[in-house]
Amino acid sequence: MAFYVDITRCIGCRSCEVACERVHGGRGHVQVHFVEDSASVPLFCHHCEEASCAAACFSGALFKEDTRTAFDVEKCTGCGLCSLACPFGVVWTDKIAHKCDLCDGRPEPTCVATCPADALSTDLDHLSRRARSRGARAAAQGGRR
Amino acid sequence: MIRVDPRLCIGCLSCSNVCPSQNILRTETAEERRIRWKRCREECDLCVELCPTEALTLVPIDESAPEPEVSFPLAGCRICGRRYAPEPMLRRVEAALPKSQTSEWVWDCPACRRRAEAERTTAETVAARRRRRV
């Protein structure tokens, strides 16, 4: 499982950041970036298929478990290799590593549930279906006016 | 006390993080990271066990030996120039990456990686919105 963002929907409200921080004891795993005052995007763990953070982790704290990149805080020594191994810069280390746990134990990741603009999903098909139907309708109307 | 093999140590701070007695001191400036192992009398070898490079050994206390200390200059980010990590750590990461992946981005700091990712993912949207505004 991973998150997908519909960039055209993101409004940069940073709700995902605040919500993530709220359910993770004050240390969040999402960072919203703004680009040229024209778009925003939340950056978070992709739960990469070939997770370089897990590859760099020597202690076994980070490991693949089905489709997610899981984290066992008990094994983490805070060495920081994972932070340096994340191509997207979304694993932080502060004595221990902080990364997305997909809100283990909750029905849905909090960032997804809380997104006011409905921009996040754990279901890529859902987002791409939505985008495709939007594109098809725009085309049927002779393009966007 | 702890003996350090400076050829193996990569400057990662695992030992300092796990030391229950706070006997492993770290100082970091914008330029370099320094780690000093205080003369430790504990029978504990947690740091030895949790060193990613097996650079540490528990040895009998020796009052005459100096406290071991290592320092690492921090490598500068290719993009912004900010110094962000000891070079041996980055080399270790590079070696650990799955062979299918490129690795030159390891030499970009995490903040610049995030910026690049943000720009990459929004490029199409930004361009479309700019077109609409002109």
Add this chain to the structure above:
Amino acid sequence: MTKVLVPTICPYCGAGCGFFVAVERERAVGIEQMPYHPVGEGALCSKGNASLEILHHQERLTSPLKRKDDGWAKISWDEAVGLVARGIGEAMRDYGPEKIALLASSKCTNEENYLIQKLARLLGTPHIDNCARLCHAPSVVGLNRTLGAAGMTNPIPDIANSRCIFIIGSNLAENHPVVSRWIHRAKDAGAVVIVADPRATPTSWMADIFLQLSPGTDVALLKGIAHQIVKEGLIDRGYIAERTRGFEEFEGSVGEFTPEMAAEITGVPAEDIIRAARAYASSPASMILYSMGITQHTTGTDNVQAVSNLALITGHIGRAGTGVMPLRGQNNVQGACDMGALVEFYPGYRRADDPGTIDLFSTAWEAPALPTGPGLTATEMIGAAASGDIRAMYIVGEDPANSDPSSLSVKRALEGLDFLVVQDIFMTATALVADVVLPAAAWAEKEGSFTNTERRVQWSSKAVEPPGSALPDLEIICLVARSLGLDFDYPDAASVLAEINRTVPQYAGITRERLGKEGGLVWPCPSCDHPGTPILHSSGFRLADGRGSIVPVHYRPAAEGESLEYPFLLTTGRIALHHNAGSMTRRSPSLIGRAPDLFVEINPADAEKLGIDDGDLVAVSTERGETEAAARLTEGIKRGVVFMPFHFPGTNILTTEAADPEARIPEFKVSACRIARRD
């Protein structure tokens, strides 16, 4: 440990999202989503997510306070209420009841607002208002006149059914973030989105057509659009003939007002005005959403009427996906107005200058001599305090010393009162100049109903106890009223709601029992078996002949324009991470940590001429005063215009008191200013 989930309504904006407060050992420990909520579907913005941070906040007021020479003394409730009774009682005895004024709170419940206005009127003063005056007074005046009801005509989820959404003067993506999800849903189905704003914002990111007008030129833009619609015959003749009056005069008033003329005034290219006119008029269901960019002007009432004119001439009203949608700022600003906490209206929008109203409430409240309105508005009260025409004030949950324009003179006026009592959850700038401060409960520490911007009345339950000896506003108001000799015997919010059911026809069927169900009820709901009215005006208007009123409006420039001395136009607004005067969000660590400082947006070309770099500290000054802010350079704002958020005390030092002649709302959106780098 058992965790209890208590359903509450978010204390921030008027969207009225619901969530559960998780309570453990009598502390609020978490938030749980409410996926079935009709507006948010479980979503919350950053402020909603941070709302618990104010509940157990260390700066909460926990005891009544009285002013001493060298600070504040904690006192008992008995002493505090005695001081309030004496302060207000003496002013009434010495100068008459019309020399006191009360401000109700658009953050308090319907029941509390009902009691505050009742208290004011039973004491004999017509001066009872709330901060709707500062956000949507022109909607109340304008929409009551043109449509016969002052509220959003359609529910928020109905936005998804619209095929053309025209957003003017609203940065809803930041201020009502959950509304965005419904706009995107409409876009998925092919809707065209038009955004008119002096700034590019996350709201304009959604736009297919972006009209970047100069501040204060909304009437010109709307008239240019109306002209084109009439000229191209895109009006709905049948609707105009059957459902409206005033079209002929209106047609004459826009006859000369070509898109080219509008372009000249607004700075928006004429072809974009024409595109917007066609898109809005020709879609099968078009909706207009607006907010304070329309209302906070000396032409606020005209702006609102110009908006409703567009809906009436095209017949885009009274059906799914259409309508006129004023997005209200506070969680209960709609309810505070419904409850008659306004100088022009008794509860249920009964005109305060109508003898019939006075008779009706004299009977209902068994009070022989009720005051005739309109009294002094929220901002006029401050002027009257300065001149000595108001001697004592009771302010509940409002912070005029931060939220009113020209705030330095507001503070001086409040200091000059013989007696000021402020009731709030934090020591606000207004509380700091009070004689007595009464500690109140926050939203989750009490129960009652709130009415969101869709007119949806929802019950919010009590999750935790208030801190220290703080009390729910309802209890405090009853204590104060009884100490002034009034028979205020209301054991709980439900008993007040029962009286509201009897005296406010729109709320007649909105009983405590029915509010226990999910989703609340949308007024008008005239009886206990009535389902509520999500869409207004589907069968005519509550006006003479049941017809909507098309009212010609004439373009007038804003009160202040650029001058040699003050060459920039300052416009103000809100940002995603803060709310209004900021007494809550500036104390909320996860919000203030992300947006810690006051800033001013400047176009890079203007900044370059002034030698200002991004991040530089600059001084912004107007005739009223001067403020420091960090420069934020952005192409999103036009040359000659600057923007500041008003959540920080510095901003309203600058703004003008010039007000709409009818609705008396100050022109927060246009002040002439100058900017210089601080060296």
